[in-house]
Amino acid sequence: MDISAYWRTRKQRLSLTGEICPHCGAKLFPPRDICPHCGKPARTPYHFSGRGTVYSFSIVYNPPEGFEPFVPYVVALVKLEEGSLITAQLTDVEPECVYIGMPVEMVTRKMREEDEDGLVIYNYKFRPVLQPTSL
């Protein structure tokens, strides 16, 4: 990834900044400037809470280049509480413990040690919402 591309997408990566449509109220992540629901311009920034539930997940055994050290890892579609779906890895959880409907929250994590351009890439992942332990 180029440094400029990393810089350009920093707000969405690190703070889940998307957009809200001023015309129909749809909340958009990733940001895309034209609302896919009503077709009108949507450029108002909106910070997503980062909370959601697992909509679906998979465990990757045959990874793309650069992800070999992490196999097997869990990827998921997360349904954010604002209604959008987001694609991300799950972290801090054993693959066999993941289930559809599991409450998760966004965290910032290193994606890869170093990509082909020597950049250390940080991105959002989701982890299970920590439950208070009952005595």
Add this chain to the structure above:
Amino acid sequence: MRDIYIVGIGQTKVGEHWDKSLRELSLEAIRQALEEAQIELPEALFVGNMLSGQLSNQQNLGALVADHAGLRHIEAIKVEAACASGGAALHMAYVAVASGLYDVVVACGVEKMTEAPPSKTTTALASAADALYEAEHGLSFVALNALLMRRYMHEYGYSREDFGNFAINAHRNAANNPCAMFPRAITQEAFIQAKMIADPISLLDSSAIGDGAAAVVVASEHFAKSRPLTPIRIAASALATDSVAIHDRPDPLFLQAAYLSSQKAYAQAQVGPEEIDFFELHDAFSIMAALSLEAAGFAPRGQGVRLAIENEISLQGRIPISTMGGLKARGHPVGATGIYQVVEAVLQLRGEAGANQLQGCRLGMTQNIGGSGAVAVTHILERVD
């Protein structure tokens, strides 16, 4: 709009062609198709291909393939729409003849996939997905389909084993296809035991990548009438798109592009799904076969898998699919696949499908899907006696 016909077909065996490059593969398929049609020089060439830039450092494939197929100087361009590149190339060929600009053109699909190391091929295939918001997170193309399959199983209450007959049917049919990559039957036991690639998708839910090329000659009615073989009419050619990323779709388990391209195709051909005799669908993964059957109107939502369980997809079933092995067992040279589907449909309609011949078929449908549902190209082909 004037009637358009397919007057010649060609295909190489799908497999690991260590002795053939992109040029030799496409040359072989194109020369076969031109010979059948008894045509020396078509007016234009559309080359469907996805990965030549990433895996062979070769772009500019239109000119390259034209030149090496002995067609130097004609109009020639590459058409790219991920795994739907082949179908899209045929669609452009159709548009070129339908517009009246040309009377005879060639659509060729070619892919060379087995030379690169597997992780490089996996990375390249993931470029069919949204690079920034899907692939960047370490999702392989298989993983994206696995997300759909897991959710489908959850919503409709299926188990992994319920998908087995898609693979079993494809391999049974491939056994009689000399161009198939895996011409041998498999068992349900083998399906259940198969190695996981991206849970719940196993090796036997997945199509095999391979090298291959296929070509068809597309001609106007006037031109087609003077050709030696039974011309097969392209009754419909329709392409539709959806968001590239799955997370951008309001209803991920419904392939909207496949639905829209099917609907456009039915309207063009003035037929409905109940009149289609067989369906060469995009079984890159067994979940894609189920979702395509639903999007194209052959099964209600959540019931695509049931067609497989009840064996309605076999050669004797209500809607035969993958009649020559499909992507699963004929193999999936991605940018060539859409043309292979059409070549196989033409064989069925001409009555040249050998042991897998469907009796009395008149209307065949093909559907080529790019990405996890972002592009769908549907063709309806008709035998006109």
